Amino acid sequence: EIVMTQSPATLSVSLGERATLSCRASQSFGDSLAWYQQRPGQPPRLLIYGASTRATGVPARFSGSGSGTEFTLTISSLQSEDFAVYYCQQYYDWPLYTFGQGTKLDIK
Amino acid sequence: EVQLVESGGGLVQPGESLRLSCAASGFTFSSYEMNWVRQAPGEGLEWISFISDTGKTIYYADTAQGRFTISRDNAKNSLYLEMNSLRAEDTAVYYCARLAGNGWSPLDHWGQGTLVIVSS
Numbered sequence: 001e002i003v004m005t006q007s008p009a010t011l012s013v014s015l016g017e018r019a020t021l022s023c024r025a026s027q028s029f030g031d032s033l034a035w036y037q038q039r040p041g042q043p044p045r046l047l048i049y050g051a052s053t054r055a056t057g058v059p060a061r062f063s064g065s066g067s068g069t070e071f072t073l074t075i076s077s078l079q080s081e082d083f084a085v086y087y088c089q090q091y092y093d094w095p096l097y098t099f100g101q102g103t104k105l106d107i108k
Numbered sequence: 109e110v111q112l113v114e115s116g117g118g119l120v121q122p123g124e125s126l127r128l129s130c131a132a133s134g135f136t137f138s139s140y141e142m143n144w145v146r147q148a149p150g151e152g153l154e155w156i157s158f159i160s161d162t163g164k165t166i167y168y169a170d171t172a173q174g175r176f177t178i179s180r181d182n183a184k185n186s187l188y189l190e191m192n193s194l195r196a197e198d199t200a201v202y203y204c205a206r207l208a209g210n211g212w213s214p215l216d217h218w219g220q221g222t223l224v225i226v227s228s
Contacts, residue, residue, distance in 0.1 A: 034214035036215075043220055043221055044153065044203075044218055045218070046208075046214055046215065046216050055216065087152065087153055089153075089214065089215075091213060091214055092212065094212045095141075095143070095155070095158035095167045096155070096167070096169070097143075097145075097155040098155070099153040099154070100152070101152045102152045102153075
């Protein structure tokens with residue numbers, strides 16, 4: 001099983017500032033990585049796939065990077081609606097998907 | 109618009125069974141592979157099961173193997189999860205989620221989820 005580890009567990013950032021979230025995999029798998037956003041009481045929403053491709057309708061302030069074992073989600077200028085929990089997920093070991101434990105992004 | 113609507117959740121006692129359903133609309137259901145993913149209260153996401161577009165290929169997470177059965181009815185645009193021998197640790201919101209493409213793809217659409225509580 002590929003173990004996904006996200007850091008930090010909680011990130012406090014001010015409106016308009018940049019947020020950088022990290023995800024590390026226990027083994028290398030190229031770019032078969034997705035990021036999801038989950039707001040309270042809502043299902044996850046696909047943000048990024050292929051490590052760096054934005055899903056349909058996702059604002060350009062969201063960007064993903066990385067490959068192998070180290071991945072990053074960057075939100076360039078935080079808006080109020082961006083405060084949520086973010087999960088990374090590997091789909092290389094399909095269909096035995098594994099998710100990170102999540103990073104909660106809250107307002108500083 | 110793609111819609112996935114889960115139903116069938118509720119409060120059950122340990123050892124009992126429950127059948128979850130997911131009604132799909134807004135896309136050609138029979139062309140997509142589907143999954144169940146769950147989320148325990150206050151916890152992260154856990155993949156539970158996969159079923160191919162034809163229903164012929166099925167996979168389970170270890171936690172579901174032998175107790176849960178995934179199935180689909182393409183004529184009814186519906187996905188199902190039969191859960192037996194339920195345990196307290198199965199308490200979670202259960203989401204159905206569509207695979208974006210065949211095979212190595214992310215989950216591009218999710219339902220709102222249905223809550224299962226296993227408690228005596």
